[in-house]
Amino acid sequence: MTEVETSPFAVVLGTAQDGGIPHAGCQKDCCESARREPSQVRLPACLGLVDPRSQQRWLLDCTPEFPRQLDRLNQISDPAWGLSGVFLTHAHIGHYTGLIHLGREVMGTRSLPVYAMPRMAQFLAHHEPWKQLVDQDHIRLHHLRADEAVPLADGLEITPLVVPHRDEISETVAFMIQGPDRSVLHLPDIDDWAAWDRSLPDLLPNLDLAWVDGTFFDATELPGGRMASIPHPFLTDSMARFQSLPAELRQKIHFTHLNHSNPAARPDSAERLQVLDAGFGLAEEMAGLEL
Numbered sequence: 203m204t205e206v207e208t209s210p211f212a213v214v215l216g217t218a219q220d221g222g223i224p225h226a227g228c229q230k231d232c233c234e235s236a237r238r239e240p241s242q243v244r245l246p247a248c249l250g251l252v253d254p255r256s257q258q259r260w261l262l263d264c265t266p267e268f269p270r271q272l273d274r275l276n277q278i279s280d281p282a283w284g285l286s287g288v289f290l291t292h293a294h295i296g297h298y299t300g301l302i303h304l305g306r307e308v309m310g311t312r313s314l315p316v317y318a319m320p321r322m323a324q325f326l327a328h329h330e331p332w333k334q335l336v337d338q339d340h341i342r343l344h345h346l347r348a349d350e351a352v353p354l355a356d357g358l359e360i361t362p363l364v365v366p367h368r369d370e371i372s373e374t375v376a377f378m379i380q381g382p383d384r385s386v387l388h389l390p391d392i393d394d395w396a397a398w399d400r401s402l403p404d405l406l407p408n409l410d411l412a413w414v415d416g417t418f419f420d421a422t423e424l425p426g427g428r429m430a431s432i433p434h435p436f437l438t439d440s441m442a443r444f445q446s447l448p449a450e451l452r453q454k455i456h457f458t459h460l461n462h463s464n465p466a467a468r469p470d471s472a473e474r475l476q477v478l479d480a481g482f483g484l485a486e487e488m489a490g491l492e493l
């Protein structure tokens with residue numbers, strides 16, 4: 203085996219907002235073109251971690267497209283390695299409802315570790331259909347604590363960072379993954395950069411890549427009123443906020459969790475080029491990074 207094959211790595215298994223692209227009920231060109239052209243399909247934001255040394259694999263978030271994302275993981279690593287655990291950011295539908303496939307109707311996993319913050323874990327333990335997964339020991343809940351690293355394998359650990367978000371059901375966290383050589387951040391949802399008790403620019407020097415919330419491009423995207431109920435920093439605002447960073451830090455920021463209405467999600471759009479020209483990146487489906 204070569205060095206490349208033995209290093210742990212992260213792989214982007216999805217780059218869209220919770221509903222994916224194409225988006226249910228959208229007959230506009232953003233989604234019709236993705237129905238015609240499979241290369242334009244984007245699955246909900248999800249990161250896979252693979253450690254060939256210990257033959258382990260983990261998922262960060264368990265989306266409604268879990269079956270297809272597991273297929274993707276199986277294309278690039280041995281399906282026999284199974285899953286060693288699932289880490290959940292929060293209780294919005296794009297981030298945990300794929301757990302439904304772990305029950306006896308589908309995979310029937312045994313004691314699969316599901317790592318969640320206390321409110322998130324409480325929610326799963328006490329509400330059907332998730333409660334049944336717990337009661338029947340298809341999943342076993344492990345409580346995360348903010349800022350406390352969970353060791354995964356030799357030189358590989360993951361740390362939840364609490365972020366401000368619409369926390370109706372659960373807390374919301376981002377995950378920082380530290381590998382033997384590189385570190386990355388998975389931050390698919392945040393309401394407002396300014397409301398965070400940390401700062402992305404402070405974290406960036408110690409990161410190699412940060413996949414962050416780029417849900418909406420600007421305020422014109424959804425018909426009046428709806429955007430206020432789904433707060434996210436606009437991609438244009440995030441770019442303005444981080445544009446004064448040195449280029450080597452800026453290029454570590456890759457926007458993900460793009461809504462179907464976000465024109466930067468479309469290949470060759472002017473908005474996509476605007477993001478890239480400003481020195482930022484856009485998350486790519488199946489992009490990998492050695493850790």
Ligand SMILES: [Zn+2]
Nearest residue numbers: 220294296391
């Ligand atoms: Zn989301």
Ligand SMILES: [Zn+2]
Nearest residue numbers: 228232233462
């Ligand atoms: Zn659409």
